[in-house]
Amino acid sequence: MHEALTRLSPGDQEVLRLTAWEELGVDEVAAALGCGSRAAAMRLHRARRRLRAEIDRMRPAAAADATVPKERHCHG
Numbered sequence: 236m237h238e239a240l241t242r243l244s245p246g247d248q249e250v251l252r253l254t255a256w257e258e259l260g261v262d263e264v265a266a267a268l269g270c271g272s273r274a275a276a277m278r279l280h281r282a283r284r285r286l287r288a289e290i291d292r293m294r295p296a297a298a299a300d301a302t303v304p305k306e307r308h309c310h311g
Contacts, residue, residue: 239289247282254279 240248253259253267265275 236290239286239293242289243282243285246278247285250275250278250282251286 240251243251250264250268253264254261259267261276261279262272264279265272268275268278270278
């Protein structure tokens with residue numbers, strides 16, 4: 236997740252950090268960013284969508300690593 240977050244724009248990172256780490260609500264995020272509540276809510280929505288897209292983009296590589304068959308040892 237951290238790697239996916241670093242792939243986002245600084246603005247997306249900021250709005251996500253304000254809500255996730257600082258635990259601010261939309262009205263508080265709006266005040267911190269100097270915009271209206273609707274604009275803050277939209278920025279948060281879009282940042283979350285882009286974060287999800289980055290996570291999904293990275294997931295096939297992680298899933299491929301997890302599906303590599305492990306060597307089996309036969310004991311006989």
